Amino acid sequence: MSQMNGPFPPDFLKQCLRWKDYFTDDGALLRASSFELPLLEELLQTHGTIQEVDAIATAAFMRKCMTIKPYKHPVQSELLQDE
Structure with a gap:
């Protein structure tokens, strides 16, 4: 989703309980391998x-x-x- 639509908006992520386990403060994925779609x-x-x-x-x-x-x-x- 983030490669198609850009990073998740921080205000949206902050509504999620464990967002810091998966995303940086600016909405990028923490543990995603980089590949080009x-x-x-x-x-x-x-x-x-x-x-x-x-x-x-x-x-x-x-x-x-x-x-x-x-x-x-x-x-x-x-x-x-x-x-």
């Missing part, structure tokens, strides 16, 4: 089933659904209006 847009195009222009919009939609802070998740009616 391709961009979500690239992953969507890997098998040639989605064209670039559609992959960009699809990735943006997926990122909205994967927002880390639950209260920022869009509601169904907002998602239905997405391009």
